[in-house]
Amino acid sequence: MGFDYQLVVIGGGSGGLTVAAGAASFGAKVALVERKKQLGGDCLHYGCMPSKALIQAAKEVQEASKYMDIKKVEYNALFEGAMTRVKEAVQEVQDHDSKDRFINLGIDLYEAEAVFEDEHTIRVGAETITAKRFVIATGSSPFVPHIDGMDNVGYLTNESIFALHNKPESLAVIGGGVIGVELSQAMSRLGVDVTMIEGNEHILSKEDDEIVQIAERSLSEQLHILTNAKAERVRRDGKGIHILYTKDGVQNEIHTDQLLVATGRKPNIENLELDKIGVKTDDEGFIKVDESLRTSRKHIYAVGDCNGSMPFTHVAGMEGKIAVSNAVLGLARKVSYKKIPWIVYTDPEIYHLGLTEKEARKKYGEYLMTFKTLLKDNDRFMAERKKEGLVKVLTTRRGKIVGAHAIGDGAGEWMQEIGTVQALNKKFPSISSVIHPYPAKNNVVSQTADLYWREKLFGSKWNEVIRWYVRKWR
Ligand SMILES: Cc1cc2nc3c(=O)[nH]c(=O)nc-3n(C[C@H](O)[C@H](O)[C@H](O)COP(=O)(O)OP(=O)(O)OC[C@H]3O[C@@H](n4cnc5c(N)ncnc54)[C@H](O)[C@@H]3O)c2cc1C
Numbered sequence: 452m453g454f455d456y457q458l459v460v461i462g463g464g465s466g467g468l469t470v471a472a473g474a475a476s477f478g479a480k481v482a483l484v485e486r487k488k489q490l491g492g493d494c495l496h497y498g499c500m501p502s503k504a505l506i507q508a509a510k511e512v513q514e515a516s517k518y519m520d521i522k523k524v525e526y527n528a529l530f531e532g533a534m535t536r537v538k539e540a541v542q543e544v545q546d547h548d549s550k551d552r553f554i555n556l557g558i559d560l561y562e563a564e565a566v567f568e569d570e571h572t573i574r575v576g577a578e579t580i581t582a583k584r585f586v587i588a589t590g591s592s593p594f595v596p597h598i599d600g601m602d603n604v605g606y607l608t609n610e611s612i613f614a615l616h617n618k619p620e621s622l623a624v625i626g627g628g629v630i631g632v633e634l635s636q637a638m639s640r641l642g643v644d645v646t647m648i649e650g651n652e653h654i655l656s657k658e659d660d661e662i663v664q665i666a667e668r669s670l671s672e673q674l675h676i677l678t679n680a681k682a683e684r685v686r687r688d689g690k691g692i693h694i695l696y697t698k699d700g701v702q703n704e705i706h707t708d709q710l711l712v713a714t715g716r717k718p719n720i721e722n723l724e725l726d727k728i729g730v731k732t733d734d735e736g737f738i739k740v741d742e743s744l745r746t747s748r749k750h751i752y753a754v755g756d757c758n759g760s761m762p763f764t765h766v767a768g769m770e771g772k773i774a775v776s777n778a779v780l781g782l783a784r785k786v787s788y789k790k791i792p793w794i795v796y797t798d799p800e801i802y803h804l805g806l807t808e809k810e811a812r813k814k815y816g817e818y819l820m821t822f823k824t825l826l827k828d829n830d831r832f833m834a835e836r837k838k839e840g841l842v843k844v845l846t847t848r849r850g851k852i853v854g855a856h857a858i859g860d861g862a863g864e865w866m867q868e869i870g871t872v873q874a875l876n877k878k879f880p881s882i883s884s885v886i887h888p889y890p891a892k893n894n895v896v897s898q899t900a901d902l903y904w905r906e907k908l909f910g911s912k913w914n915e916v917i918r919w920y921v922r923k924w925r
């Protein structure tokens with residue numbers, strides 16, 4: 452039976468665009484279906500791009516505030532300016548990733564919501580199209596917990612906060628995960644009074660404990676952080692939004708101009724009619740895939756946020772490339788999530804690779820080695836007065852990297868050296884033999900790698916042997 456297309460990709464975000472472009476460049480007949488007017492998905496429109504533009508604008512305001520007294524009315528103008536920068540950044544990347552670029556690759560674009568009719572057919576608006584294989588890349592949306600009054604209060608999510616024009620006086624943020632902390636700090640730097648309500652004992656629950664301690668200390672100088680706190684009820688009146696919450700068993704209320712909900716994600720599968728074609732999902736609705744990214748229907752693949760693996764753009768991209776190899780070239784490449792770093796773009800910035808110390812200790816027990824350098828012990832961070840921070844690297848006794856974490860100015864950039872070394876299957880101590888230009892910030896990484904040798908040479912029986920050799924023979 453002939454199909455209209457060899458491959459139909461559903462969703463034109465980070466994952467879907469990688470798949471569509473990759474498949475077309477291998478000569479496949481490809482259609483891309485996107486329900487929104489623009490390509491780019493969450494990362495471009497409501498995620499990575501607008502948040503990073505906002506973070507940068509807020510950082511500049513905060514720097515300026517060190518040298519001048521910024522008045523309240525000036526903060527209003529600076530806020531509006533920051534929001535304009537956000538829109539400009541999104542537009543610039545949008546122009547670069549235009550529809551024409553994909554049409555010129557020979558891809559047929561359909562601007563409509565895809566709905567499965569049967570396992571080889573989808574409805575897109577008024578048309579139906581058939582394909583031999585599909586890749587679902589429909590992403591995720593904000594998950595909003597059930598809190599009494601929420602439906603009537605008019606809250607913000609990452610899909611609406613970047614459209615704010617006027618600076619709110621105050622902002623409450625429910626959720627102290629990555630979105631919560633990045634946006635809270637940026638808003639606070641733009642003169643907004645921010646209160647964060649986090650249900651867990653600590654914010655950023657996926658990070659290493661010591662990193663979290665430093666992050667909490669630093670962020671609580673700029674925001675009110677309420678941990679172990681549960682929002683029970685919200686209501687709006689003429690003065691704004693009231694949030695009734697319980698913290699450590701005690702009830703309290705805060706009053707705020709705006710409320711941001713940042714409590715995790717849910718998959719965009721609601722209208723696909725996956726049940727009809729036998730594509731299985733887990734309890735939260737994320738599409739189940741095997742290591743080759745195949746769903747329970749073997750000719751249908753799922754990549755990016757909708758499969759619930761790791762909700763990052765670089766993961767959607769990595770999965771997209773594997774899906775192209777498998778769906779288009781017929782290979783059987785498998786995904787691995789062991790060597791995927793991420794960054795939390797706060798100031799100080801956080802870098803995360805692999806296991807936290809708690810996880811690594813559980814797995815490796817006494818075979819785990821931990822190497823730490825405080826930024827206050829590094830010349831460059833001393834010189835720049837950016838001494839708050841830590842590098843922590845976790846290895847096996849033989850130097851295999853199992854985790855690397857840092858918090859500090861620009862950590863996301865200078866720590867990636869460790870991610871590269873790990874990806875190339877080299878050991879952590881090999882960084883010691885690479886000459887780092889002094890006093891680049893990545894010296895703190897080689898300084899930490901030197902600790903491995905110090906431990907091996909001076910913290911073991913070898914030390915005695917070397918000392919004996921030097922005394923006797925040199
Ligand atoms: C505030 C915020 C900041 C972030 N910052 C970062 C960051 O700094 N770094 C990072 O790596 N990640 C970041 N992320 C995560 C990143 O945005 C996502 O992991 C990434 O966008 C996932 O890509 P995707 O292709 O799976 O989904 P998306 O990019 O969301 O694309 C899915 C597309 O599918 C479309 N679609 C959905 N259903 C249908 C349908 N039935 N028919 C047709 N089209 C459909 C949607 O309209 C959308 O365009 C951030 C997320 C948020 C919310």
Ligand SMILES: NC(=O)c1ccc[n+]([C@@H]2O[C@H](COP(=O)([O-])OP(=O)(O)OC[C@H]3O[C@@H](n4cnc5c(N)ncnc54)[C@H](O)[C@@H]3O)[C@@H](O)[C@H]2O)c1
Nearest residue numbers: 596626627628629630631648649650713714715762794795
């Ligand atoms: N820098 C980046 O790469 C970046 C930036 C933003 C988002 N993202 C991606 O987006 C994903 C989603 O981010 P997120 O911050 O929404 O999710 P998250 O899972 O990181 O954090 C959600 C937080 O909300 C808390 N929470 C949940 N329900 C609550 C409730 N009722 N009351 C109080 N607290 C509650 C959770 O305990 C958790 O700490 C992230 O996992 C990340 O992968 C990445």
